[in-house]
Structures are given as structure tokens and as C-alpha cells.
Amino acid sequence: MEFDFSAILLALTVLFGVVWGLDRLFLYDKRKSRLDAAGEEYRDPAPVDWARSLFPVVLVVLVLRSFVAEPFRIPSGSMMPTLDVGDFILVNKFAYGLRMPAFNNKFLDLGEPKRGDVVVFRFPGYLCQDENGQWVRSGDISCSDPHAPVPNQNWIKRVIGLPGDTIESHGDQLMINGTPVPADLTGPFQGRPNGDESRLMRDYGATVWTEHLPRSEGKGSIDHMIARMPAYSVPLSIPNDKVPAKVPAGCYIVMGDNRYNSTDSRWWGCLPEQNLAGKAFLIWLSWKGTHDGWIDFGRIGKIIH
Template sequence: MEFDFSAILLALTVLFGVVWGLDRLFLYKKRKARLAATGSEYRDPAPVDWARSLFPVVLVVLVLRSFVAEPFRIPSGSMMPTLDVGDFILVNKFAYGLRMPAFNTKFLDLGEPKRGDVVVFRFPGFLCRDASGKLVRSGDISCADPHAPVPSQNWIKRVIGLPGDTVEIQGADLLINGKPVQADEVGPYVGNPQRDEERLMLDMGATVWTEHLQREDGRMVNHMTARMPAYTTPNSIPNAVVPSKVPADCYLVMGDNRNNSTDSRWWGCLPEQNLAGKAFMIWMSWKGWGTGGVDLHRIGGIIH
């Protein structure tokens, strides 16, 4: 079962606020007077007392998570070596504008993603063709059921293409607006063979590269990527469902673990309305019992 924590927080905030507010408007004075007349000590009924105590707490948490920063845990290796499985990150919720909690409707525009940003977003679904040949979003990666519900999941990838960009990908070769993106090999990937994702990269002979993405203002974003062509051959762009031209209000995103990331090469561009925020810091890194525990060296790391 999948839970939308923002929706739960919003529902609890409304519930506690309504219970406390209605009690104070219609019941509180009569109850207080009745107890005073009998000489009894005043005490709120348990539901009202709980609502009064918890309302400000859940309200503060809702505001902080919705408009300031939200924690996420990295569940897979698609962003290695930049982000490891077990990293806990903070996401800037106001980097690209403020959105209504649970509904994700933007009500204040504060900026747009830049090339090279690491973004968290609600998974839009795989691009599939239905019986009529129309492209639709599906939760089924095989597209056997084009109308399968899209799961409510938060994903994390790096922005490669902006609206209007032309992006071409063939294996490890990446061209943006006709210009090859340069990358320098750092060396073989070094990891812990006791951890599944790291063992996979070691077994597949992964290599680490420094990729140089140029932003619109000319500044370079230098970040780490991993390649392991022995593992799988990713989809090229353009392909049958993903054009090379990035549509308006959409972004092309990829994982830094280039041969082990289900990203825009499979499911197309990321709609702007699905953005949740910009990842900016690792606040905790848990490697697991017996396989590293807390990785103190990663805590406080800024995400580039």
C-alpha cells in the first residue's frame, strides 16, 4: 500500500483544526459554565484535548514539509555514485515555486529547474500506446496494460534537457542542442561487495566519470556518473515514444548510474507539474547493519 504523507498531514491538520475550532465556537463556554456551577475542575473532553494539542504540531510539520524542506530516502542505485542507497536527503521545496500540499498545484512561481539540477518528482508513468495508437501514461513498464494506474511514488533524477532543447542519446554519447557533452574517466568504481547495488557495479566492471553539463548561463555543472555497459544497453533518444525535442513545460531527466536507471529514456519527459523540489543535502547515510552502519563521511554532503 502506498501512502501520500502530505495528504495525510493535510487531512490531520484539517481534522484537528475543525474539532478544536467547532468546540471553542459552540461547546466550550456552555461546558465550562456547567462544570463551574457544580464546582468541578474544568477539563476538555479527550478528543478536544488531543485536537488542541496536536493541531499546532501537525500544522508546523505540514508547513515545513510543504514549503521549506522535505526529507527523502534514496531507495535504489539509479543515482550512484552521486547518491547511495540509504542516503537521506533534504529537498528544497521552494526552489521552483510553492505548491499546495497534497494537490501539488503551484500558486507561487519562484523559478525553474536548471540543467544539472538533481530533482525529486512524482513519477509520471511510462509512455505507452493504447489500442487507438494514442500515447498515454501507464503504471505498466511493459505496456501490456496501457491504462494501468500509475503508482504514487517519488523519484529522483538529474535534469539533462530543458524545454525546447534537442537531446540525442546513443549509449554513453550525449548531445544537447547538437553539442557533445564532455566526460572524463576517473577510474574503476570502488565499493563494498557486501551491499547489493555496489556488488552489482563491481561485478559489471563499472567505471566512474566526471560529466560536464553546461548551463544556459555558460556555467559548468561537474558531477559524477557511472557506466557499466556490460549490464544493459539503455534506450536511445529519439525512440518510438520519446522525441529528441523536449516539449514545453517538460524536462528530460536521467540517473547518474547511466546503465541502471529507468528514466526519460524509457518514460519520456518529466512534466513540470510533477516536480516536488531540488535535492540539496545529505543529512544522514545508513549503509545497513554489518555493511557500514552510519557513513559519517557522507553526512552534510552538498548534492551537485
């Protein structure tokens, strides 16, 4: 079963607020007068007392989580070497505008993603053709069931293409607006000694590169680490039947930094703007597991580039 924590927080905030508010409007005065006349000490009924106590708590958590910063945990190796499995990150929720909790409707525009941003988003689903030949979003990667429900999941990738950009990708080769994106070899991938994802990458001879994505503003580059692992798989190229060469309006092309082991826009198309949740900016905890020393203190406080 999947839970939408934002929806749960919103529902609890409304529930506690309504219970407390209705009691104060219609029941509190009569109940207090009755108890005062009987000489008894006033106490709220248990449900009202719980609502009064918890309403400000869940309201503050809802506001902070929805409009300021939200914690996420990295579940897979698709963003290695930038982000590792077990990293706990903070996401700036107002970087791209304020949205209504649970409904995700933007009501205040504060900016748009830039090339190179690491973004968290609601997975839009795989692009599949239905029985009428129409493109629909599905939760089935094979598209055997184009109407399969899309799982309610938060994913994280890096923005590669902006609306209006022309993107080409063939294996290691990435081109943006007709210009190849340069990358410099750093060395062989090392990773954690006992991490499953790290072990897989070492087994397949992964190498680490510094990629120089051109800035959106047109001057300089965003320099960040990527991993290449050609022996592992052959990624889909761009353009393909799900991804046109020119990025449509209101969409973004996103990729994982682990370029040969990331299910990203190359497989499921462009990321709709309305699915954005925020910009990742900080690692606040890195859990390595019992076989790797529990916590990686060296990664705590690392700014995400």
C-alpha cells in the same frame, strides 16, 4: 498499500482544526459555564484535548514539509555514484515554486529547474498507447495494460534537457543542442564493500566519469560524477517513440547518474513540470547496513551537486 504522507498530514491538520474550532465556537462556553456552576475543575473532552494539542504540531510539520524542506530516502542505485542506496536527503521544496500540499498545484512561481539539478518528483508513469492509439500514462512498464494505475512514488534523477533543448543520447554519447557533452574518466567504480548495488557494478566493470553538463546560463559547466557500465545493459537512445529530440514546453528530460542502470526519461518520456517536488541539496544521513558499518559518517552533510 501506498500512502501519500502529504495527504495524510493535510487531512489530520483539517480534522484537528475543525474539531478544536467547532468546539470553541459552539460548545466550549456552555460546557465551561456548566462545570463552573457545579464547582468542578474544567477539562476538555478527550477528543477536543487531543485536537487542541496536536493541531499546532501537525500544522508546523505540514508547513515545513510542504514549503521548506522534506526528507527522502534513496531506495535504488540509479543515482550512483552521486547518491547511494540508504542515503537520506533533504529536498528544497520552494526552489521551483510553492505548491498546495497533496494537490501539488503551484500557487507561487519562484523559479524553474536548471540543467544539472538533481530533482525529486512524482513518478509520472510509463508512456503507453491505449486501444485507440492514444498515448497515456501507465504503471505497467511493459504497456501490456496501458490503463494500469501509476504508483504514487517519489523518484530522483538529474535534469539533462530543458524545454526547447535538442537532446540526443546513444549509449555513452550525450549531445545537447548539437554539442557532445564531454566526460573525463576518473577510474574504476569502488563503492561499498558489501553493498548489493556496489557489488553488481563492480562485477560488471563499472567506471566513474566526471561529466561536464553545459550550464543553462550558457557559461561554464556543471561537473558531476556518473557511472558507466556498458556490460550490464544497452540503454534506449533519444530520440525514440516516447521521447522526441526536442524537449516539449513544460517538460524536462531527466536521467540517473548510473547511466546504464536507471529507468528514466529514456524509458518513460519527459518529466511534466507539474510533477516536480523540489531540488535535492543535502545528505543528512547515510545508512550502510549491518554488514558495512551501519552509518557512513563521511557522507553526512554532503552537498548534492
